Amino acid sequence: MKSGLAQxxxxxxxxxxxLGRSVLFLLRIIAALPMLGRKPRLLVEQVYSVxxxxxxIVVVSGLFVGMVLALSGYRALVQFGAxxxxxxxxxxxxxxxxxxVVTGLLFAGRAGSAVxxxxxxxxxxxxxxxxxxxxxxxLRRVVAPRFVAGIIAxxxxxxxxxxxxxxxxxxxxxxxxxxxxxxxxxxxxxQSSVGIGDIIDMFIKAGTFGAIVTWVAVFEGYYAAPTxxxxxxxxxxxxxxxxxxxxxxxxxxxxxxxxxx
Amino acid sequence: MTQRADxxxxxxxxxxxxxxxxxxxxxxxxxxxxxxxxxxxxxxxMGPSGSGKTTLLRLIGGQWRASQGxxxxxxxxVARQSQRRLFDIRKRxxxxxxxxxxxxxxxVFDNVAFPLREHTDLPGELVRDIVLMKLQxxxxxxxxxxxxxxxxxxxARRVALARSIALDPDMVMYDEPFSGQDPISMGVLxxxxxxxxxxxxxxxxxxxxxxxETLGIADYVYVIADSEIxxxxxxxxxxxxxxxxxxxxxxxxxxxxxxxHYPGQSYRDxxxxxAR
Ligand SMILES: Nc1ncnc2c1ncn2[C@@H]1O[C@H](COP(=O)(O)OP(=O)(O)OP(=O)(O)O)[C@@H](O)[C@H]1O
Ligand SMILES: [Mg+2]
Numbered sequence: 306m307k308s309g310l311a312q313x314x315x316x317x318x319x320x321x322x323x324l325g326r327s328v329l330f331l332l333r334i335i336a337a338l339p340m341l342g343r344k345p346r347l348l349v350e351q352v353y354s355v356x357x358x359x360x361x362i363v364v365v366s367g368l369f370v371g372m373v374l375a376l377s378g379y380r381a382l383v384q385f386g387a388x389x390x391x392x393x394x395x396x397x398x399x400x401x402x403x404x405x406v407v408t409g410l411l412f413a414g415r416a417g418s419a420v421x422x423x424x425x426x427x428x429x430x431x432x433x434x435x436x437x438x439x440x441x442x443x444l445r446r447v448v449a450p451r452f453v454a455g456i457i458a459x460x461x462x463x464x465x466x467x468x469x470x471x472x473x474x475x476x477x478x479x480x481x482x483x484x485x486x487x488x489x490x491x492x493x494x495x496q497s498s499v500g501i502g503d504i505i506d507m508f509i510k511a512g513t514f515g516a517i518v519t520w521v522a523v524f525e526g527y528y529a530a531p532t533x534x535x536x537x538x539x540x541x542x543x544x545x546x547x548x549x550x551x552x553x554x555x556x557x558x559x560x561x562x563x564x565x566x
Numbered sequence: 567m568t569q570r571a572d573x574x575x576x577x578x579x580x581x582x583x584x585x586x587x588x589x590x591x592x593x594x595x596x597x598x599x600x601x602x603x604x605x606x607x608x609x610x611x612m613g614p615s616g617s618g619k620t621t622l623l624r625l626i627g628g629q630w631r632a633s634q635g636x637x638x639x640x641x642x643x644v645a646r647q648s649q650r651r652l653f654d655i656r657k658r659x660x661x662x663x664x665x666x667x668x669x670x671x672x673x674v675f676d677n678v679a680f681p682l683r684e685h686t687d688l689p690g691e692l693v694r695d696i697v698l699m700k701l702q703x704x705x706x707x708x709x710x711x712x713x714x715x716x717x718x719x720x721x722a723r724r725v726a727l728a729r730s731i732a733l734d735p736d737m738v739m740y741d742e743p744f745s746g747q748d749p750i751s752m753g754v755l756x757x758x759x760x761x762x763x764x765x766x767x768x769x770x771x772x773x774x775x776x777x778x779e780t781l782g783i784a785d786y787v788y789v790i791a792d793s794e795i796x797x798x799x800x801x802x803x804x805x806x807x808x809x810x811x812x813x814x815x816x817x818x819x820x821x822x823x824x825x826x827h828y829p830g831q832s833y834r835d836x837x838x839x840x841a842r
Binding site: 426427430431432434435436437438439440441442446 | 624627629649653654656657659661663665666667668669670680681684685729
C-alpha cells in the first residue's frame with residue numbers, strides 16, 4: 306500500500322535528518338573543545354564522574370568474563386593437549402574483542418544513560434537556558450567536557466576490564482588455581498602472543514567507542530523534549546543507539562585493524 | 567562603537583521593542599508590539615497567565631528571535647549579533663527565571679558565585695565577599711551550603727535573584743519574583759528591587775501578577791493581553807484607566823475581555839461531544 310511505503314520513506318527521512326543534526330552537533334562540540342584547555346578542572350571532574358560510575362560494574366564483569374573464557378577455553382584446548390595455550394587464548398580474545406566491546410556496552414548502560422538523563426533534566430528545568438542567559442555557553446560548560454571525558458575514561462576502564470579478566474581474579478584464577486594449568490605457561494603464552502600493536506588497537510577501539518557513547522548521550526540529552534517523558538526517552542535511546550553503534554563500529558574497526566596489521 | 571554612543575545617548579530607552587511579531591508553533595503570541603524600557607526605571611509588565619510575558623523576556627534576552635520587528639538593547643538588535651557579541655550583551659543583563667533555573671549540582675553559594683567565576687578573575691576572597699553580600703540581601707546568607715533540592719520554591723527564587731545581580735548588571739529582568747513568597751519576604755523583595763534599582767542605577771523589568779504590590783514600586787507599567795499592549799502608563803494613570811482590560815485585571819474580575827479559559831471549543835460543545 307502507498308501509505309505503508311510513504312511511512313517508511315518518512316521514517317527514513319526523519320532518521321537521516323536526526324543523523325545530520327547529530328553530526329552538526331558534533332562539529333559544534335569540536336569547535337568548543339579548545340575552550341576546555343582553559344578550564345581543565347571541568348574535564349577532570351567529568352572523567353572522574355563517568356569513570357567512577359562505571360568502575361564497579363566493569364571490575365565485576367571483567368572477573369566473570371575472564372573466568373568464563375578460561376573455563377570454556379580450557380575445555381576446548383585440553384582435548385588437543387594444548388591447555389598451556391590457555392593464557393594466549395584468553396588474552397587475545399579479551400584484548401582484541403571482548404574488552405573494548407563489553408566495557409563499551411557497560412559504559413553505555415551506566416555512564417551514557419546517566420549523562421543523557423543529567424543533560425536532559427538540566428534542559429527540562431531551564432538550567433541550560435539559565436546558563437545561556439548568564440552568557441555561559443552550555444556547549445562549552447556542560448557538553449564538551451562530558452564528550453571528551455568518555456574518550457578518556459573508556460580506554461582506562463577497558464584496560465581495567467582486561468586486567469581483571471586475564472589476571473589473578475579472573476582467567477588466571479580459574480585456569481591456574483582451579484584447573485591446574487601451569488602458571489608460567491599461562492603468563493608466557495600471553496607475553497609471546499600479545500604484542501604492543503594489540504594493546505594499541507584495544508585503545509583505539511575503546512577511544513572510538515567512548516566517543517560514540519558520549520556523543521550519543523550528549524546529543525540525546527541536549528535535544529530531549531523538556532519533560533520527564535522526554536528525559537526518559539533520551540536515556541533509553543542513548544543505551545540502544547550507542548550499543549548498536551558500538552557493535553557496528555567494532556565490526557568496521559576489526560576489519561580495518563585486521564587488514565592493516 | 568562611538569557612532570552607537572552618539573545615537574543612543576543616556577536619554578534613549580535601554581530596551582526598545584519595535585513592531586514585534588512572534589508566534590510559537592503557528593500561534594501568534596505578539597502582533598506588532600512596541601514598547602520602551604526606560605533607563606533607571608522600574609518597568610512592570612502585567613498580563614493574564616499565558617499572555618506571553620516570559621516570552622517577551624526571552625525575546626529581550628535574545629534567546630528567541632522575533633519573526634518580524636526588532637528588539638534593541640542599548641541600540642543593538644539582539645537578534646542580529648554573533649554569539650560572542652550576544653554574550654557580551656547578556657553579561658549586562660541579569661535574569662531571574664520563573665522557575666529559578668538554579669544549577670542543581672551546585673550549592674547555593676556556588677550558584678551565586680557561578681557567573682562571577684565564569685566571567686571574572688576575581689580572587690576567591692573577593693568572590694566570597696560578593697556572594698555573601700548578595701545572599702545577605704535576600705536573607706539567605708546562612709543557607710549558603712544548602713543545595714537547590716533542599717530549598718523551598720520561594721527560597722530558590724530568592725537565590726536566583728541573588729545570582730541574577732551577582733555581576734552587577736545594567737538591567738535585571740525579574741520573572742515573577744514574588745510568587746511563593748510569604749508577606750514578609752515579599753515586602754523585603756519589593757523594597758530590594760526598588761533599592762537595587764535606585765542605588766546601583768539599574769534598569770529593572772518586573773513581571774508579576776501581584777497587582778497592588780507591583781504598582782507600588784513600578785515607575786511605568788505595560789499591560790499585555792491578546793497579543794497586544796492594551797494599556798500603558800504610570801501606576802496612577804493605569805488606576806484611572808477606562809480600559810476594560812485594565813479594569814478587569816486590576817480588580818480581578820472574572821467577567822470582562824480577558825477570558826479565564828484558554829481559547830477553543832465551547833464548554834457546552836465539549837460536554838455534549840463527550841456524552842455521545
Ligand atoms: N516552549 C513552548 N512551546 C510551545 N508553546 C509555548 C512555549 N512556551 C510558551 N508557549 C506558549 O506561549 C504562550 C505565552 O507563554 P508565556 O510563558 O510567555 O506566558 P506568561 O505570560 O509568562 O504566563 P505566566 O504568567 O503563566 O507565566 C502560552 O500560551 C504558551 O502556551
Ligand atoms: Mg511566565
